[in-house]
Amino acid sequence: MPYFAYTGYDAKGKSTKGTVEAGSSIQAVDKLTERGIVVVDVKLSEEKKGGKVKIKLLPLDQHIFFCRSLSSYLKSGLPLADSLRIMSKQAHDRMMKPVMEKILAEVEGGRKFHTALAESGAFRESLWRVAESGEQSGTLVSVLNEAADEFKLEDDLRRKIRGAMTYPIVMAVVGVGVVSFMLTYVVPKISELFEDMHQTLPLPTRILIGMSDFLGNYGLWLLLAILAFWMWLKYTGRKIQMPFMRGITDQLNLALVMSHLSTLLKSGIPLVQGLRMASSMDVQSQRWLDAAEMVKAGHRFDRALEKIGLPEETVAVVRVGEMGGDLSGALENVSGQSREIAQTRMERLSTLMEPIMVLALGFSVGFIVLAILTPVFDLAGIVR
Numbered sequence: 001m002p003y004f005a006y007t008g009y010d011a012k013g014k015s016t017k018g019t020v021e022a023g024s025s026i027q028a029v030d031k032l033t034e035r036g037i038v039v040v041d042v043k044l045s046e047e048k049k050g051g052k053v054k055i056k057l058l059p060l061d062q063h064i065f066f067c068r069s070l071s072s073y074l075k076s077g078l079p080l081a082d083s084l085r086i087m088s089k090q091a092h093d094r095m096m097k098p099v100m101e102k103i104l105a106e107v108e109g110g111r112k113f114h115t116a117l118a119e120s121g122a123f124r125e126s127l128w129r130v131a132e133s134g135e136q137s138g139t140l141v142s143v144l145n146e147a148a149d150e151f152k153l154e155d156d157l158r159r160k161i162r163g164a165m166t167y168p169i170v171m172a173v174v175g176v177g178v179v180s181f182m183l184t185y186v187v188p189k190i191s192e193l194f195e196d197m198h199q200t201l202p203l204p205t206r207i208l209i210g211m212s213d214f215l216g217n218y219g220l221w222l223l224l225a226i227l228a229f230w231m232w233l234k235y236t237g238r239k240i241q242m243p244f245m246r247g248i249t250d251q252l253n254l255a256l257v258m259s260h261l262s263t264l265l266k267s268g269i270p271l272v273q274g275l276r277m278a279s280s281m282d283v284q285s286q287r288w289l290d291a292a293e294m295v296k297a298g299h300r301f302d303r304a305l306e307k308i309g310l311p312e313e314t315v316a317v318v319r320v321g322e323m324g325g326d327l328s329g330a331l332e333n334v335s336g337q338s339r340e341i342a343q344t345r346m347e348r349l350s351t352l353m354e355p356i357m358v359l360a361l362g363f364s365v366g367f368i369v370l371a372i373l374t375p376v377f378d379l380a381g382i383v384r
Contacts, residue, residue, distance in 0.1 A: 004019065004042050073087070136268075171358070254282075
């Protein structure tokens with residue numbers, strides 16, 4: 001079984017950390033709770049005699065490729081070991097090939113497929129959990145296809161977000177570059193001329209010269225601060241939430257969680273465990289963990305969704321599905337609705353951002369030109 005690294009507090013309130021062997025993160029938390037440890041964080045790890053090995057998850061496109069390929073081979077009638085052997089030989093990616101070789105060796109050594117996936121440390125817990133369900137029910141091919149569809153959905157949604165943000169970011173970079181060039185190179189040369197005029201400059205010109213002096217004195221430090229901030233974000237894994245993207249990302253996160261939860265339920269994963277596994281798809285993961293605890297305590301799922309603040313229309317669809325015995329279908333409908341709402345908002349945002357960024361860039365350049373030309377025109381009037 002895989003190992004899980006944990007941090008938490010013991011019965012005396014002292015901080016503790018270590019590793020525990022368990023079939024899943026949920027089982028790891030249960031084991032630690034039985035020991036009297038309050039778990040703060042738990043994540044998949046791996047332990048060998050030589051020490052701990054750092055685990056790196058494969059990207060989504062590799063998850064999709066793995067599920068699609070293996071499902072195709074199994075559907076054609078090949079045994080699992082032969083399918084894995086073929087995939088191992090065909091894998092040329094430096095990340096994928098050693099993973100495939102390790103899984104093949106584990107399966108040939110008598111390990112169950114889902115256990116080999118878990119111990120490889122390269123795949124998401126949701127994949128090897130549904131693979132476990134597929135092995136037990138004899139529906140491994142179908143659950144692999146469903147998992148591939150789920151990962152494809154997540155990948156598509158992430159690409160749409162990046163696509164919606166590409167144009168504004170490019171325009172912002174171009175605008176900042178043009179304005180910075182004018183402030184650091186053009187304006188200082190012209191400001192020397194203004195100083196020789198020995199007269200009060202217009203307010204826009206004084207503002208422009210002040211901005212130019214600030215960049216000249218602190219521009220390098222500002223650039224280093226931005227670079228340090230970017231490195232900190234990358235190191236901590238945090239992301240900046242754009243205010244105008246908040247509604248879109250909320251809908252996309254809801255679509256991902258609901259779609260993923262629907263797939264888990266279809267694979268035979270219990271609702272409470274499915275909620276805990278699907279919570280990782282949302283940046284506000286704690287609300288889904290809270291919902292899982294409420295369901296575990298005996299609350300109906302729709303009531304739990306109400307308490308964590310989901311919209312009434314979403315709760316209503318889930319309520320109908322839960323009472324009608326088709327909860328997974330209702331969750332799939334909610335996911336589809338959320339995707340459509342997010343798509344519409346992204347298209348509207350993309351349409352609006354183009355003229356807004358052009359106007360912003362035009363205003364910035366126009367202000368600089370106005371600030372430069374106003375004292376020149378004043379000088380021309382004085383000469384006359």
